[in-house]
Amino acid sequence: MDFEDKSENGVTVVSIKGQRMDAAVAPLFKSHMVDLIQQGHKRLVLNLETVDFMDSSGLASLMSSMKTLGGSGEIAVCCLGDKVRKLFTITRLDRGVFRIFGTTAEAVAALTTAPAPE
Amino acid sequence: MDMIELSITSRLELVHLLGLAVRGICGGLPLSKDEADGLELAVCEAANNSIKHAYAGRSDGLVRVTLAVDGTGLVIGVYDKGTPLEDRQKLSNDLSVARSVDELPEGGMGLFLIRNAADSVGYKAGEQGNVLVIRKAFSEEQA
Numbered sequence: 315m316d317f318e319d320k321s322e323n324g325v326t327v328v329s330i331k332g333q334r335m336d337a338a339v340a341p342l343f344k345s346h347m348v349d350l351i352q353q354g355h356k357r358l359v360l361n362l363e364t365v366d367f368m369d370s371s372g373l374a375s376l377m378s379s380m381k382t383l384g385g386s387g388e389i390a391v392c393c394l395g396d397k398v399r400k401l402f403t404i405t406r407l408d409r410g411v412f413r414i415f416g417t418t419a420e421a422v423a424a425l426t427t428a429p430a431p432e
Numbered sequence: 433m434d435m436i437e438l439s440i441t442s443r444l445e446l447v448h449l450l451g452l453a454v455r456g457i458c459g460g461l462p463l464s465k466d467e468a469d470g471l472e473l474a475v476c477e478a479a480n481n482s483i484k485h486a487y488a489g490r491s492d493g494l495v496r497v498t499l500a501v502d503g504t505g506l507v508i509g510v511y512d513k514g515t516p517l518e519d520r521q522k523l524s525n526d527l528s529v530a531r532s533v534d535e536l537p538e539g540g541m542g543l544f545l546i547r548n549a550a551d552s553v554g555y556k557a558g559e560q561g562n563v564l565v566i567r568k569a570f571s572e573e574q575a
């Protein structure tokens with residue numbers, strides 16, 4: 315699994331380059347996110363446009379990243395395909411846990427105007 | 433009853449092959465796309481559990497998947513010969529809605545997703561190994 319990181323208006327956009335975010339690659343993703351957070355990136359957008367399959371390990375790695383932030387910052391997700399969107403709905407993670415946006419631009423705009431992380 | 437059997441060694445990077453095969457088979461059965469997607473996910477979750485928990489990450493185990501089809505539905509069995517699931521309560525736990533970051537669950541979602549995709553889920557551990565059984569009926573409109 316590869317990642318592409320970009321900075322836009324103080325928001326770090328992490329694009330997953332791969333079709334699967336599953337148990338085989340979740341540790342890699344988690345490690346990448348923890349590295350970014352420890353480097354001071356507190357406003358993150360995860361672009362899941364290329365991800366066609368996500369399992370509970372993929373979701374757990376995302377939740378673990380959120381916990382690493384410790385409440386001082388936010389991870390939003392964007393560009394979800396139908397299957398991944400449905401997974402967020404089934405697991406109720408779309409109910410106030412992760413903000414979900416249709417496009418990267420919408421997500422970046424929302425996080426740019428959010429209160430500054432402590 | 434028609435039946436097919438698939439197997440992989442207990443390596444997480446091989447689980448997607450089971451998922452692809454299951455999705456392909458479900459695509460030829462009277463199941464909706466959502467149902468087929470759910471069953472693909474369920475089999476992957478069950479295989480992940482076998483590898484991560486029953487085999488504790490060991491790569492020399494075997495995960496076997498059987499799919500049996502009759503006129504009414506599909507029965508999927510996911511077999512391993514590792515350590516049995518101790519807490520059977522996990523098979524019926526529901527997910528609560530997390531209200532804060534601290535409440536976010538990081539475990540137990542796999543079994544929840546398996547149950548969500550199935551009409552019923554069973555688990556049996558014995559001398560011959562462990563099996564998680566996933567049953568899904570064909571919907572009437574499509575059968």
